[in-house]
Amino acid sequence: MNSIISLIFFIVLTESFAFIPALQLSRRTTALNDAINDIASGDELGTSDSNSVGALRGCEISRPNADNNPTDYEISIDGVEADLGRFSEQVYKKVMMDAKQQRFQGFRPGTVPPHLQNTYKTFAMDETGRETIMEAMTQNKVQPFERTREEIKFTKVSFIPPPSKKKKKKKSKKKTALPDDEVEDAPPVPSALSFESMDDAVKNGWAPGIPFSFTSTCKGQPAGMDVLSTSARTDAMSKMYPTDRS
Numbered sequence: 001m002n003s004i005i006s007l008i009f010f011i012v013l014t015e016s017f018a019f020i021p022a023l024q025l026s027r028r029t030t031a032l033n034d035a036i037n038d039i040a041s042g043d044e045l046g047t048s049d050s051n052s053v054g055a056l057r058g059c060e061i062s063r064p065n066a067d068n069n070p071t072d073y074e075i076s077i078d079g080v081e082a083d084l085g086r087f088s089e090q091v092y093k094k095v096m097m098d099a100k101q102q103r104f105q106g107f108r109p110g111t112v113p114p115h116l117q118n119t120y121k122t123f124a125m126d127e128t129g130r131e132t133i134m135e136a137m138t139q140n141k142v143q144p145f146e147r148t149r150e151e152i153k154f155t156k157v158s159f160i161p162p163p164s165k166k167k168k169k170k171k172s173k174k175k176t177a178l179p180d181d182e183v184e185d186a187p188p189v190p191s192a193l194s195f196e197s198m199d200d201a202v203k204n205g206w207a208p209g210i211p212f213s214f215t216s217t218c219k220g221q222p223a224g225m226d227v228l229s230t231s232a233r234t235d236a237m238s239k240m241y242p243t244d245r246s
Contacts (some may be wrong), residue, residue, distance in 0.1 A: 057081040058213075059136045071219045073142060075133050079159065079211035084128055092124040092208035118202050125198045125206065129154060129214055141223040152218045157201045158194040159212040 058081025062074050079085065099120060100110045107113055112120070130152055137144050192213075195201045206212060 056132070056135050056139050057083075059140070061136060061140050061142065071145075071221055073137070073218050073220055074215065075136055075218060076215045077129075077132055077136065077213060079213040082132060083211070084132065084213075085209050085211035087132070088124055088128040088212070089209040091128050092121065095120050095124050095127075118199075121202045121206070121208060122199050124208055125202065125212065129157075129198070129212075129216070133216055133218060137218070137220055142220040143223045144218070144220045148218050148220055152216055154198060154214050154216050156194060156196065156215040157198050157212060158192045158214070159201060159206050159210050160192045161190050161205050162210065163190060 058078030060076040063070065063072060064074050065072055077084070096112065099112050099116075103109060104111065104113050130149055133152055134144060134149055137148075193201070193204060195204065198206075201212065
């Protein structure tokens with residue numbers, strides 16, 4: 001918890017993710033994992049002590065270049081299937097709870113400056129994505145390396161914006177049925193919006209609580225293998241997955 005608070009304070013000082021140091025948090029102490037546990041147990045945020053997490057849905061994991069780079073993985077997550085809307089909302093709530101404990105010059109205690117809202121949203125989205133990937137690797141028996149979490153790269157992020165709210169019309173005293181040829185059509189379903197970064201997704205309308213899907217790249221090895229040096233790991237993986245030269 002102290003690590004998260006310290007990181008948030010650093011965000012406030014820089015107002016940018018360009019200089020944020022990588023999180024040094026274990027997989028079971030991240031904000032998202034707490035949210036997963038709370039949701040799974042049906043408890044309110046921060047009240048669950050359980051470490052049981054259900055199977056992650058909407059996950060596709062592959063090694064697109066297994067012959068040349070056997071430790072490179074590509075992971076795609078369907079945000080609707082994986083329920084990232086609720087997870088991101090829980091993470092954002094926790095982030096904002098910590099942010100409101102900070103003092104911002106020119107603002108009342110407990111008030112977060114509006115110009116930092118997108119910064120916190122991006123942080124929550126990023127944390128949700130990274131922890132989801134770590135969970136996906138674990139459940140698919142892929143062992144991450146020491147720096148895997150901080151070196152994850154998001155190559156595509158997408159979400160479906162919520163439908164716009166219609167303005168309420170004044171109720172007429174007399175209700176008249178519309179002719180068959182004048183029946184109102186259902187509102188069109190919004191199309192998914194795709195972006196190259198989470199920052200762009202937030203700037204274009206993503207908010208905590210909205211499911212988001214993404215594609216990412218990371219490094220790992222089959223679970224059960226000893227963590228080797230880079231050269232030894234490459235040799236070991238090459239023997240496990242030899243290139244067909246016939």
